[in-house]
Amino acid sequence: MRKRLLLIGGGHAHLFVLETLRNRKPHWCNHLDVTLLSRDLHTPYSGMLPGLIAGHYRSKQCHVDLLPLSARADVKLIQTTVDGLDPVRNVAMADGQEWPFDIVSIDIGSAPPLSAVPGASAHVVSPRPVEQFLHQWRALQKQIDSLARPIHLVVVGGGAGGVEIVLAMAHRLGARRDRVKWSLVTDGELLPGYPRRAARLMARHLADAGVALRIDTAVARVEAGKLHFADGSAAAFDAVVWATGAAPQPWIAASGLACVDHGFVSINRHLQSASHPHVFAAGDIATDPQYRWPKAGVFAVRQGPVLADNLLRYASGRSLSGYRPQNGYLSLISTGGQHAIASWYGLVWEGRWVWRWKDRIDQRFMRRFSEPFPAVETQSAEDSPRM
Numbered sequence: 001m002r003k004r005l006l007l008i009g010g011g012h013a014h015l016f017v018l019e020t021l022r023n024r025k026p027h028w029c030n031h032l033d034v035t036l037l038s039r040d041l042h043t044p045y046s047g048m049l050p051g052l053i054a055g056h057y058r059s060k061q062c063h064v065d066l067l068p069l070s071a072r073a074d075v076k077l078i079q080t081t082v083d084g085l086d087p088v089r090n091v092a093m094a095d096g097q098e099w100p101f102d103i104v105s106i107d108i109g110s111a112p113p114l115s116a117v118p119g120a121s122a123h124v125v126s127p128r129p130v131e132q133f134l135h136q137w138r139a140l141q142k143q144i145d146s147l148a149r150p151i152h153l154v155v156v157g158g159g160a161g162g163v164e165i166v167l168a169m170a171h172r173l174g175a176r177r178d179r180v181k182w183s184l185v186t187d188g189e190l191l192p193g194y195p196r197r198a199a200r201l202m203a204r205h206l207a208d209a210g211v212a213l214r215i216d217t218a219v220a221r222v223e224a225g226k227l228h229f230a231d232g233s234a235a236a237f238d239a240v241v242w243a244t245g246a247a248p249q250p251w252i253a254a255s256g257l258a259c260v261d262h263g264f265v266s267i268n269r270h271l272q273s274a275s276h277p278h279v280f281a282a283g284d285i286a287t288d289p290q291y292r293w294p295k296a297g298v299f300a301v302r303q304g305p306v307l308a309d310n311l312l313r314y315a316s317g318r319s320l321s322g323y324r325p326q327n328g329y330l331s332l333i334s335t336g337g338q339h340a341i342a343s344w345y346g347l348v349w350e351g352r353w354v355w356r357w358k359d360r361i362d363q364r365f366m367r368r369f370s371e372p373f374p375a376v377e378t379q380s381a382e383d384s385p386r387m
């Protein structure tokens with residue numbers, strides 16, 4: 001009997017699933033029907049986002065088009081947002097429709113935890129979803145030009161994402177960046193988890209770009225135009241970009257799947273749900289309680305080939321392979337211009353050559369998933385699912 005494999009989200013790991021399905025078509029086509037439900041038809045490649053904000057890349061260069069990838073893999077692609085899952089009845093819910101499955105794989109990413117701080121959801125800008133963020137960033141640039149006074153732009157979050165965003169924005173504005181008062185606020189140290197030398201170098205780049213750094217400062221509450229800090233102080237702002245941590249979508253916890261950390265899918269070493277063996281998850285939305293690797297695209301990318309292999313193995317009743325996260329990884333953090341800081345197992349380098357190195361890695365990733373393909377038609381969510 002044919003089985004139905006449902007992929008939810010076109011995230012980094014699922015790109016590898018599509019690639020594997022294309023490469024191994026003769027082996028699965030006779031016994032599997034595969035459908036991909038994704039909110040977006042273009043997956044932003046995380047490594048190149050700061051370069052896109054800074055103006056080094058055009059949008060098309062940093063987005064993987066899911067349409068040709070799915071078509072080449074004989075996967076039915078539907079653009080829709082999933083907002084529920086019943087792993088017992090084997091259905092996913094999207095826009096009021098039910099999508100039945102025998103096996104499901106979830107790779108929907110994460111977003112900053114805005115609900116953790118009162119007022120944040122209403123008054124700050126989130127870098128996720130990326131398309132919405134880019135739209136808001138374009139609007140902000142117009143605002144900068146239209147106001148007679150300098151505006152105060154605050155980025156909250158001192159991890160790699162926060163520093164890359166503030167430096168990319170400052171670079172993009174060029175000479176106009178003097179029309180902005182820049183702040184980076186973080187509740188701990190700068191670049192936690194990175195070697196101290198990397199943090200020192202980054203602090204210097206922030207200072208050179210005119211960004212005022214406030215460490216050990218937790219935001220307690222946000223109201224229109226004002227940030228209130230845990231130490232009782234406050235600061236007025238015109239715009240706040242919230243680049244802290246990762247939170248799951250609420251429907252995951254509501255589904256009854258075993259979860260950890262308030263709603264991330266708890267997975268085993270096979271990238272399989274700890275409670276429902278026919279459910280797989282990878283990327284930011286999945287957490288293996290034994291390892292707890294960082295929520296970074298590099299892990300989603302490494303999980304991709306294992307996930308792809310295991311989905312096909314599970315569908316044909318074979319034993320599953322294990323994913324072992326690497327202990328350390330090469331981290332390349334851009335500093336606004338075509339310059340970056342690299343850290344690898346405690347070693348730190350910086351320079352324009354580091355940025356060129358990062359650029360080569362990123363472009364190679366994009367080339368891998370950017371082969372042209374004859375135009376095909378997508379379906380809308382109104383189309384009936386196959387039963």
Ligand SMILES: Cc1cc2nc3c(=O)[nH]c(=O)nc-3n(C[C@H](O)[C@H](O)[C@H](O)COP(=O)(O)OP(=O)(O)OC[C@H]3O[C@@H](n4cnc5c(N)ncnc54)[C@H](O)[C@@H]3O)c2cc1C
Pocket residue numbers: 008009010011012013014037038039040041042043044046047048049050080081082083107108109110127128161164165249282283284285295296297298299300332
């Ligand atoms: C500014 C910034 C810079 C970053 N830089 C780096 C970096 O240099 N290196 C690095 O390793 N990480 C970086 N990250 C982190 C990285 O972006 C994430 O870890 C990575 O994108 C997670 O990949 P994923 O596969 O889990 O999901 P994603 O790649 O986020 O993809 C999620 C997919 O699911 C779809 N989707 C979401 N919700 C639904 C739904 N309900 N229904 C259907 N489809 C849905 C989306 O449309 C998208 O296709 C950065 C993050 C930010 C914000």
